[in-house]
Amino acid sequence: MEIFEVVVYFILLALLSTSIRVVTTSNVIHAAISLVFTLALTAILFLMLSAEFVALVLILVYIGAVIVLFLFGIMITRAPLGKNAELDNDKNKKLGALISGSIFFLFSYILINGFDGEVVVLSGSxxxxxxxxxxxxxxxxxxxxxxxxxxxxxxxxxxxxxxxxxxxxxxx
Amino acid sequence: MIVQPVLVVAAALFSIGIYGILVRRNAVMVLLSIELILNSVNINFIMFDTMLADTMMQGQIFTIFIITIAAAEVGIGLAIVLMLFRNRQTANINEFDLMKW
CATH class of the missing domain: 1.20.5 (Single alpha-helices involved in coiled-coils or other helix-helix interfaces)
Incomplete structure (x- = not known):
């Protein structure tokens, strides 16, 4: 049981770091590839919560179809494929960080106060x-x-x- | 498994997606951020489904519906971005100001 908890915390940390990379990297292809890692880690989390059908649907539909569609979109709209300083709107950065940070603190305050306890994950399909x-x-x-x-x-x-x-x- | 860290990480994914929508300039990158938000909602649904041990499994069923609607949304969204790019030769959302007052 101890190993299970450690693996879950590792997955959550990796989920956070890859999703931050999706919105901060200045390379459009790297953003799409980071989204692939985010979705794959989410699928692993779903597997650990014994929702294996949803995990497989997530891998098939998102990583198989949606990301390919995104890569086509990136290439068809001729976004500069290397590093691109123009990708972010620097004027909005502070405001965006303020709004998303306040949303995060509000949500986590509500969730931590409202829900507590442990989940027993059932084995089996x-x-x-x-x-x-x-x-x-x-x-x-x-x-x-x-x-x-x-x-x-x-x-x-x-x-x-x-x-x-x-x-x-x-x-x- | 403890419930709270998973819920807090889902909230963090939601706010990261909001940040991406507000900051990004390329329309395709905005759609990527919307996918992050939908993903955080999926994590919440699965977590609550496991937590409540629902016999109808409504959390998992709603997650499947969300994934389907997200696929439809990406198809339509990229078609619109493609159309805009064809007419304006750019995917920069700051330049799409035709409906701005």
Whole structure:
């Protein structure tokens, strides 16, 4: 049990450092790669909380699809790939640190005062039960979310497609 | 496992994402920061699901829904950024001031 706690604290520290790197690095590719590490550490945390299906979905969908999409976005918008001092808005840095710091202190004050105790993590798989619940009690939201995904797919294609007839050159 | 450190780290991830949204200039980097915020919400959902030992597993189910909606959001967001880049030749959000008063 002692080893388990040490591993959890190590994962939490690594999670913090990689996520800080996502927002502070001046290299766009490094930011995307740091997000990969953040998501992978989150998946490990989910595995330790016996939510293995969600961990696998996180790895497949986020690291497999979303990050690749982000890298395509970075390369298509021709962001300078090396170090780039223009990436941050220096005027906003102090204000951003103030706002995010106050949000952090407020949230952690509430969470520390409101929730206490220890969790007993059950061993064994929860995927079978999750599938049963998802396709019985939550089948309507499940179908609805698949419809939303289809709508987003069609909307993304429609937005990104080059349509000469719709673009008025003089207006832009 | 103790509950509080995980919740505090999730709150820290949320505020780091807020910082990224406020400070970053590139639109793709702002979308990356939004992913950090959604990830912190996922950690909270899974932690509370384990803590409450819910028989319906609603925390895990909501996390799956959040991941799906986040994938849709990234697709639409990057399509919009691509469209803006095609029209303005930049991904700098300071220059997208067409709807500013």
């Amino acid at each position: 929860s995927t079978e039960l999750l599938g049963e619940i998802l396709l019985s009690r939550f089948v309507f939201p499940f179908e609805l979310v698949s419809f939303v995904l289809l709508a987003a797919l069609i909307g993304g294609i429609t937005l990104a497609r080059k349509d000469e007839a719709l673009v008025d050159k003089d207006q832009i």
